[in-house]
Amino acid sequence: xxxxxxxxxxxSGLLLVGIGLFLSYDGKFNFLxxxxxxxxxxxxxxxxxxxxxxxxxxxxxxxLLLWLFKR
Numbered sequence: 001x002x003x004x005x006x007x008x009x010x011x012s013g014l015l016l017v018g019i020g021l022f023l024s025y026d027g028k029f030n031f032l033x034x035x036x037x038x039x040x041x042x043x044x045x046x047x048x049x050x051x052x053x054x055x056x057x058x059x060x061x062x063x064l065l066l067w068l069f070k071r
Contacts, residue, residue: 035051035053035054037053037054038050038051
């Protein structure tokens, strides 16, 4: 049980550091939302945006990160 709690605390801390770094750069990640595969439709009275490519990219990154921590 002690090892599991330690692992959870380490992962939580790294996640918080990652979120903090992401928020501190405030808009310097211009490529997010402009990845190929993102769906954007704009008309004069309607706009629709679905970040499919961005979601896949983030999912791939998080899966790789969790796989590395599992090893």
